[in-house]
Amino acid sequence: MPVAATSTFDLLRTEIAGIEVEKIVSQFGTPCYVYDMQMIRRRVEDLSMFDTIRYAQKACSNIAILDRLRRLGVVVDAVSAGEVRRALAAGFDPHSNPPGIVYTADVFDREALDLVAERSLHVNCGSPDMIEQLGAVSPGASVTLRINPGFGHGHSQKTNTGGPQSKHGIWHMDIDRCLRLADMHNVAITGLHMHIGSGTDLEHLSQVCQSLERTAEQIGRTLTTISAGGGLPVPYREGQSYVDLEQYYALWDQTRKRLEQRFGHPLRLEIEPGRYLVAESGFLIAEIRAVKQMGENTFYLLDAGFNDLARPILYGAYHPISITHRGGVAPSERIDVVVGGPLCESGDIFTQEEGGFVAKRSLPPARVGDFLILEVAGAYGFVMASNYNGRYRPPELLIEDGTVHCIRRRETFEDLISGETIPPVAT
Numbered sequence: 001m002p003v004a005a006t007s008t009f010d011l012l013r014t015e016i017a018g019i020e021v022e023k024i025v026s027q028f029g030t031p032c033y034v035y036d037m038q039m040i041r042r043r044v045e046d047l048s049m050f051d052t053i054r055y056a057q058k059a060c061s062n063i064a065i066l067d068r069l070r071r072l073g074v075v076v077d078a079v080s081a082g083e084v085r086r087a088l089a090a091g092f093d094p095h096s097n098p099p100g101i102v103y104t105a106d107v108f109d110r111e112a113l114d115l116v117a118e119r120s121l122h123v124n125c126g127s128p129d130m131i132e133q134l135g136a137v138s139p140g141a142s143v144t145l146r147i148n149p150g151f152g153h154g155h156s157q158k159t160n161t162g163g164p165q166s167k168h169g170i171w172h173m174d175i176d177r178c179l180r181l182a183d184m185h186n187v188a189i190t191g192l193h194m195h196i197g198s199g200t201d202l203e204h205l206s207q208v209c210q211s212l213e214r215t216a217e218q219i220g221r222t223l224t225t226i227s228a229g230g231g232l233p234v235p236y237r238e239g240q241s242y243v244d245l246e247q248y249y250a251l252w253d254q255t256r257k258r259l260e261q262r263f264g265h266p267l268r269l270e271i272e273p274g275r276y277l278v279a280e281s282g283f284l285i286a287e288i289r290a291v292k293q294m295g296e297n298t299f300y301l302l303d304a305g306f307n308d309l310a311r312p313i314l315y316g317a318y319h320p321i322s323i324t325h326r327g328g329v330a331p332s333e334r335i336d337v338v339v340g341g342p343l344c345e346s347g348d349i350f351t352q353e354e355g356g357f358v359a360k361r362s363l364p365p366a367r368v369g370d371f372l373i374l375e376v377a378g379a380y381g382f383v384m385a386s387n388y389n390g391r392y393r394p395p396e397l398l399i400e401d402g403t404v405h406c407i408r409r410r411e412t413f414e415d416l417i418s419g420e421t422i423p424p425v426a427t
């Protein structure tokens with residue numbers, strides 16, 4: 001377990017999970033996402049003290065990743081009908097104990113409500129309205145409530161999911177109303193969940209635990225599960241450390257035990273990580289297609305843009321970068337460069353800070369044809385990819401026990417225009 005360990009990142013890389021970068025590229029081209037299964041396995045093992053690891057598949061929802069996580073005993077959360085169907089396609093059993101799939105959202109769109117009713121899925125309600133809507137189609141259902149405790153935390157304002165400015169969860173003062181709604185609509189509240197944002201630290205966590213305990217006491221003995229939500233951070237920068245998982249678990253376990261004493265029955269303790277399980281497994285390999293000097297700035301321009309990895313433009317997120325020199329030459333000098341993509345957008349810069357300010361990174365000198373790898377890209381990477389500027393979404397590759405599996409092929413022009421039609425012209 002990486003207890004408070006700090007991380008280091010190399011600026012030069014020749015292989016990923018034991019496979020040469022040049023070999024991967026010669027077979028699958030660039031840009032491409034590569035996931036290292038060994039790293040995912042390690043991260044699952046780190047959390048094995050929790051009764052249930054419920055993977056927030058929004059972080060990386062390829063069905064091959066879901067399949068492998070299911071085989072490791074992990075269950076999933078789904079935020080849309082599409083994610084429910086992904087989980088079903090990957091073999092999760094919605095009626096296992098604990099449920100293999102939980103629908104967690106702040107709203108039901110119509111398709112999701114129909115699917116939840118049809119498959120009798122367990123729901124984690126993020127709005128009081130959901131209790132009413134579910135009760136109307138699935139009387140007798142049991143639900144979890146996702147509570148907004150009145151405060152939040154996040155690595156960026158955009159990933160803070162608690163407090164009065166957040167749209168997420170049921171406001172902590174609304175519990176009585178939820179209890180009345182549940183009674184009226186014949187719904188049982190069996191779970192309680194708090195996710196205040198991505199990038200949790202231990203200080204915020206103890207506040208979350210206290211708040212969850214107060215809410216649990218209000219709901220009472222119908223509860224059988226409490227969920228710590230997601231938000232476990234991973235290091236993206238040199239020298240950043242992991243959360244101390246032993247302390248993290250201890251805080252939740254103490255909360256659980258106090259509630260068990262009060263209720264007189266066991267409570268299941270779930271954790272719902274997305275990023276923690278997959279971020280470090282992922283690499284986005286791109287080719288450097290131009291090296292330009294613009295005044296005092298040197299730019300490496302890649303064949304991957306924010307259509308492939310949106311976190312830098314969305315949050316000013318920092319990703320470690322390494323270079324693979326074609327032919328393996330590895331100069332030891334460093335130069336300060338700006339790294340950008342091919343899109344017709346000045347914001348298409350991977351080395352930017354929140355607010356869009358262009359930053360420089362000290363990297364090895366490189367030439368057109370060398371490869372640049374954006375690392376720690378497995379979470380909120382491919383899943384946010386788009387076809388902006390008519391670009392095809394890249395392939396996803398999974399390296400498992402020394403073999404590279406293509407788990408999603410590169411899109412083609414036919415994929416790009418599929419579903420589009422030109423209407424006849426009125427004559």
Ligand SMILES: Cc1ncc(COP(=O)(O)O)c(C=O)c1O
Pocket residue numbers: 056059104161195197198199229230231232272273274275276379
């Ligand atoms: C309800 C819920 N659970 C879990 C997660 C996963 O968060 P993370 O990837 O930071 O662990 C999210 C992320 O938005 C979420 O909204």
